[in-house]
Amino acid sequence: MLVAEEVGADWSLVAIEPAPRHPLYANRAIGLDGLSGMPGFLKGAARWAVREAAQSYGLQMTGGSTSVRAFWEPMRQAGAIARVQLCKAAARQWGVDWRDCDTEAGQVIYNDRTVSFADVAASAATMSADQPLDLRPREARRLIGRSVPRLDLPGKIDGSARFGADVRLAGMLYAAVALVDRTPATLKAAAAMPGVRHVVEQPGWVGVCAQTWWQAHQAARTLETLRAPVDAGLDDAAIQTRLEAALGAMLASDDPQEVRARYALAATAAAPLEPLTATARVTDDAAEIWAPTQSVTLAAWAAARALDISDKNVTVFQTLVGGGFGRKIEVDAVTMAALCARAANAPVQLLLTREQDMALQGVRQAVLADMSGQLSEAGTIAAWRGVSPASPPPAACWRARCRT
Secondary structure (H helix, E strand, O other), X not given: OHHHHHHOOOHHHOOOOOOOXXXXXXXXXXXXXXXXXXXXXXXXXXXXHHHHHHHHOOOOOOOOOOHHHHHHHHHHHHHHHHHHHHHHHHHHHHOOOHHHOEXXXXXXXXXXXXXXXXXXXXXXXXXOOOXXXXXOOHHHOOOOOOOOOOOOHHHHHHOOOOEHHHOOOOOOEEEEEEOOOOOHHHHHHHHOOOOEEEEEEEOOEEEEEEOOHXXXXXXXXXXXXXXXXXXXXXXXXXXXXXXXXXXXXXOOOOOOOEEEEEEEEOOEEOOOOOOOEEEEEEOOOOEEEEEOXXXXXXXXXXXXXXXXXXXXXXXXXXXXXXXXOOHHHOOHHHHHHHHHHHHHOOOEEEEOOHHHHHHHOOEEOOEEEEEEEEEOOOOOXXXXXXXXXXXXXXXXXXXXXXXX
């Protein structure tokens, strides 16, 4: 929408593709929220360091609601550059000053003359746009801030949208995993079940590759019994009690202008509708990954690390994400799919069950905060105070690397 606004595109003709992995698309706003508690005199330097690190590592990631903040200016500038190029191309064709041209609904306009973007695109690509660019002022915007049809909705309604589990490759096998203990006897029995082609042993899990996912799942079930969670002596009520005790009482005040409020968030799993999934095709020194990931960078790094190859030799194709909420930053499925594909010497699509996805994901910590503020006679904020204790971490967790 940001690009279309500035270039003057016809919204009904806009199409979307996921960005390829490239440093140009690094999210320079990732991590900035974590600097909120830093002293002011250090914050400027820290912001610069975080942005430079994201750019240096080419960290493409959608998370923390940072995408619009990160790309508000770059995307608008890209659209403005294209608008200038298009106007220059049309102006040369008409013999007029390009500064007197504008764009709207996929056309370049000069008085009563119009020409479509398509008719001048080839010429526009040769034009420079190195002069200072004027972005559209708020009053001239036709898309930003308005309710327009979502471009992804038709495909999601008619079923043509491609999510992670919709990927299909020639000769592809399907993989399911078992997350816990196995024995040589059970492994042999699983390998002999109908449709099973390969059994892949890895620390902490076993992958079963078969002709269909159901066959793989049935074989994996013979190897797995999900462990019951360790009783950490905590539940929602206990966590709330400990948070309240840690929070303590607010400073007493009889000021009628003081406003108080308490905010609470329970410990919560992301629980996206779509469990983790990934499809991998591996050769000797390269890999292709199809995944509903929030970070093509982290997915590429994970596959490269698992296969012991250069991440430059990993190509990640991003599918639609069936619910993210931070969960799809995790790369468990990418690692598993890559290792299964290498062992099977065939493309492999791996899909975790709902139970496995819940067992593997970390939990957002509980939060309790007391806020108070005082207003001046003019109605502005005269004083503000916020107190939030650290959430008590569980004594044990379903998995060793659970985030607390």
